[in-house]
Amino acid sequence: MGKILGIGLWVCIVTLGAVYGSIYLATAPAGPSEEETKKAALELVRGEPITIPVLGGGDVSGYFLARISFMMDKEKVKGQALPTTELMTDQLFTLLVGNKMVDIANVSSFDVNAFREKIKTEMNTRLGEGMIDQVLIEQLDYVSKESARKAAAGGSAPMEKTTVVEGEQVEEKPASSGH
Incomplete structure (x- = not known):
């Protein structure tokens, strides 16, 4: 029993x-999801603040104040022979100078997603396909020529600007510039 x-x-x-x-x-x-794996393979490369003149009627009518950063493939960034940030700034300036990007009279009609896609496409064409995964617009403001002159003359009032895109907050992590 x-x-x-x-x-x-x-x-x-x-x-x-x-x-x-x-x-x-x-x-x-x-295991890690596909999105987490993709995110781990990307690196934030901060763009420099740039001022882009807006040309109209053979004269400068104002300026865009821009800061655009990128999520880039880590492995491809390491393979760059030139400094990535400077290369991106040059390409952005080439892409945007003289280009009628925004109708200042009707800022609400600006298509942010199409703008990001155009930058991504043009940058990947120059830097190599798949280099840029995501475009982050940190700042995109417009300042008229008159407002810039007043501010340069030492006016006490803050410089008048038109915010074209509300900037995205980007983590302040030091990014490698490919060196």
């Missing part, structure tokens, strides 16, 4: 252990 009771108790313990083990393994955390 004692042996049968011992064997029954043993079978119950083994069964409970097997059920516990299978539940534990079934609810084990999955």
Whole structure:
């Protein structure tokens, strides 16, 4: 009778252990998701603040104040021979000078997503396909020529500007410039 009771108790313990083990393994955390893996392969490269003249009628009518940063492929950034930030600034200036980007009279009609996509496409064409994954617009403001002159003359009032895009907050992590 004692042996049968011992064997029954043993079978119950083994069964409970097997059920516990299978539940534990079934609810084990999955590996990193595709989005987390992609994010880990990207690096933030901060853009420099740049001033882009707006040309109209053969004259400068105002200035865009811009700071655009990029989420870039870490491996491709390491392979760059030139400083990445300066290369991006040059490309942005080439892309945007003289380009009628925004109708200042109707700023609400500005298509931010199309603007980001154009920058991404042009930058990837120059730097290499897949280099730029995401375009982050930290600042995009417009200052008229008259307002800039008043501010340069030492006016006490703050410089009047039109915010074209509300800037995105970008983490202040030091980024490698590819060196």
